[in-house]
Amino acid sequence: QKEVEQNSGPLSVPEGAIASLNCTYSDRGSQSFFWYRQYSGKSPELIMFIYSNGDKEDGRFTAQLNKASQYVSLLIRDSQPSDSATYLCAVNSGNQFYFGTGTSLTVIP
Amino acid sequence: EADIYQTPRYLVIGTGKKITLECSQTMGHDKMYWYQQDPGMELHLIHYSYGVNSTEKGDLSSESTVSRIRTEHFPLTLESARPSHTSQYLCASSGSVGTGFEKLFFGSGTQLSVL
Numbered sequence: 001q002k003e004v005e006q007n008s009g010p011l012s013v014p015e016g017a018i019a020s021l022n023c024t025y026s027d028r029g030s031q032s033f034f035w036y037r038q039y040s041g042k043s044p045e046l047i048m049f050i051y052s053n054g055d056k057e058d059g060r061f062t063a064q065l066n067k068a069s070q071y072v073s074l075l076i077r078d079s080q081p082s083d084s085a086t087y088l089c090a091v092n093s094g095n096q097f098y099f100g101t102g103t104s105l106t107v108i109p
Numbered sequence: 110e111a112d113i114y115q116t117p118r119y120l121v122i123g124t125g126k127k128i129t130l131e132c133s134q135t136m137g138h139d140k141m142y143w144y145q146q147d148p149g150m151e152l153h154l155i156h157y158s159y160g161v162n163s164t165e166k167g168d169l170s171s172e173s174t175v176s177r178i179r180t181e182h183f184p185l186t187l188e189s190a191r192p193s194h195t196s197q198y199l200c201a202s203s204g205s206v207g208t209g210f211e212k213l214f215f216g217s218g219t220q221l222s223v224l
Binding site for chain 1: 142148150151152154199203208210211212213214215216217218220
């Protein structure tokens with residue numbers, strides 16, 4: 001069974017702080033990795049995509065991938081109240097997408 | 110603008126009714142998916158399709174059925190709705206652009222309530 005595990009939440013950070021979300025996956029054959037943001041009652045929105053080891057930055061978001069450790073993370077710098085949402089980690093393996101259960105993030109003003 | 114369209118956005122219906130949730134995409138993607146998600150809970154894949162006339166059941170057993178007669182259209186049907194079907198239904202499609210890796214995109218979802 002291919003599994004995607006996310007660090008248990010909920011996670012609370014003060015406004016302006018760095019939020020760190022973590023994810024591990026079981027299938028070494030996984031090829032690409034995603035972070036989705038989902039606001040309450042809304043559908044998931046793709047915010048980051050990474051497939052090579054290392055860091056990928058997009059504005060305040062940085063995705064980090066370590067294939068040897070089977071670990072992917074999302075850093076949100078200068079966290080804003082509008083970042084409060086559930087963040088879903090997903091991997092693509094064997095032409096299928098596998099999702100974690102999500103980490104709820106609250107940014108406190 | 111390329112997008113994934115789901116209708117209706119909200120649906121309240123009585124037990125025993127037949128319903129069809131519509132999903133269309135203008136992304137040009139071959140692969141389409143239906144997920145079910147209860148509030149605060151994880152996503153569950155219920156159906157997927159890799160192309161026209163190709164449909165498969167997902168990880169979560171569902172009493173719904175799907176069809177894929179056109180590339181852009183992937184409707185989901187419940188023959189007889191029950192209160193246990195109350196949930197959010199998310200349609201998605203995936204395709205590879207540029208990098209050669211597939212990316213998955215979601216529609217806005219249909220919130221179904223069966224009374």
